[in-house]
Amino acid sequence: MASGTLVPELSGSGVGLRSSHVAEVLATRPAIDWLEIHAENYMGGGPAVRTLERIRRDYPVSIHGVGLSLGSADGLDAVHLERLAGLVERLQPALISEHLSWSLTGGAYLNHLLPLPYTEEALAVVSEHVDRAQERLGRRLLVENPSSYLRFHHSPMPETEFLNALVRRTGCGVLCDVNNVYVSCENLGGDAAAYLEVIAPAAVEEIHLAGHAVNDADGRAILIDDHGSRVAEAVWRLYARALARFGAVPTLVEWDTDVPPLAILLEEAAKANVMLRGARHGDGDAHAA
C-alpha cells in the first residue's frame, strides 16, 4: 500500500481469512465488514502477498500475529519484529494483535501459544516486549488472553490482573477471546462471567469467537481450543455478556481446523453482527447485565 494510506477503523464482524477461501473472496467479494490474517503466513514473497494486497484494496484488514512470543525470557526476536513491521507498513491494518504467551526458547520455536506463570518476573518480560513492539510498529498492540490447559504452582496473579497490569504499564489494548475465556475457565475451574467483569473495559478493542472441541483425557473432559467447529452456545451467551460490558467491539470469527465453506463462516459472522447491533442500540441480551 502507498504510505499515507488512511488506517481504517473497524466496526461490525469479520472472519479470519484462510488460504482455501482466498480465491472465493476475490471472485465474489462477500459482504463482510473486515478480514483478519495471520501475520506469519504473509512474511514471504510471491503470489500470496500480492493476492492479499488486492484483497486489502476492498476490505479493512487486521493483522493477528502468532509468532512474536511476547513472553520469551530469551528476549524478543528482533528479526521477526522487523518482518512484522514490514507487513504492517504494506497493509496498513486497522488493528494489530498478538498473544499473552510464549513460543521461543533456546532458538527453538515450539509452534504453540504456551502458558506463562503470572508472576512479576513474567510481567516485566512481557511489558518490555510489548513496549518494544509498540515503539517499532508505531501502533497500539492488542494482546489476546490465551486458552489454558494447566496452572502453575507459582503464579500469584490471576490472569485478568496480569492483563490489566500489562495494559497500565504499556498502554496496549486487549483482544478478548471469549472462547478462550470459556475454555480456560472450564479446564481450570474458573468463573468465565466473573473473568469478563474484571477486564478493564476501555482496553478491549477486539473480540474473538471460535469453536472448541471437547476431548476425553483420562476420563475427564478437557476443552481444546481447536477452532474447528461453530461457536458453542455457551460461548455465544458469554459473548452477550462481553458486549454488555465492553460495548459493540469489532468481533472476529476464527476457524482453523477442518475449515468449512466460506458461507458457514459468513453465517457465524452475521450472527455476531446481529448481537453487535443489539449492543449498539442497547437492547436484548447485551443490555441485561
Next chain:
Amino acid sequence: MPTLRELQAGFRDALLGGDANTAAAAVHDDGLGADARLAVYRHHVFTSLTGALESTYPVIVRLVDARFFRYAADQYIREHPPASPCLFEYGAELGDFLARFEPSRHLAYLPDVARLEWAMNAALHAPDAEPIAPEALRAPVALGLHPSVTLLQSPWPLDAIWRANQPDAESHGVDLDAGGVLLQIWRAGDEVVFRRLSAAAFAFRHVLAHSGRLDTAAEAALTADAGADLASLIRTLLDEQVLIRPPRP
C-alpha cells in the same frame, strides 16, 4: 522455584521428548496429572508441525505412505524444531535428514526428491525480483539469478518420480535406472515450475549465480561442453526472466 528462562527450557525438553521433570514439577495436577496436561501442548506442537511438513512434502508422503511419514516427521521435529515462526520456512533439512534416516535408507532417491520439493516450496515464497532487460547487458553489470531459482543435480530421474506421484498422474511407473538430472526449479509468474538443463546450461547458470559474471559463466559452459551455444544460453535466461541484478549486500 525455576526462573522464567529455566521454566521455558524445561517446557522445551518436555514438549520435544526430553526430560519432563522440570516442567511437570511446576504444574498443578488439578485432578488430571501434570504429564497429561503437558501432553495436550505436546500433541498440538507435533500435529501442527507434522501438518506443515506434510503440506510441503506431498510426494515424500506418497512415496513412504502417510504413517511412515508421520513417524519420520516425529524424529525430524525433535532433531530440528523450527527456528522461525513462519511455517513455510520449516523443513529445509528434511532431505539431509532422510539421507541419514536408517528406516528409509533403502530408498536412495528419497533425499533428492525431498530437496526438489523443498526447492519448489522455496520458489513459491521467494521474494519478487525485477528481471534484467537485454539492453542492460551492454554495460558492465553484476548479474545473478532470480531468488526463486534452485539448481539441483541428482543421479535419479527426479522429474519423472515427481510427475508419477502427482494425484492426477496417468502412470505411476518410473524407470529408476533412467539416469540422473540437472534441474532448474523456479517461479514463473505465480507458478512454480522445473525443467531439465543441459550440462552446459547448468554449469553456465551455476557459475553465473556464484560469480555474478558472464565471462566466467561462459567459460564454465564451454568447459562442460565445448560445442555450447553461448548466445542461446544467454537468450534462454532472458526469456525465462530469471536474470536479475542481485541486491547489494
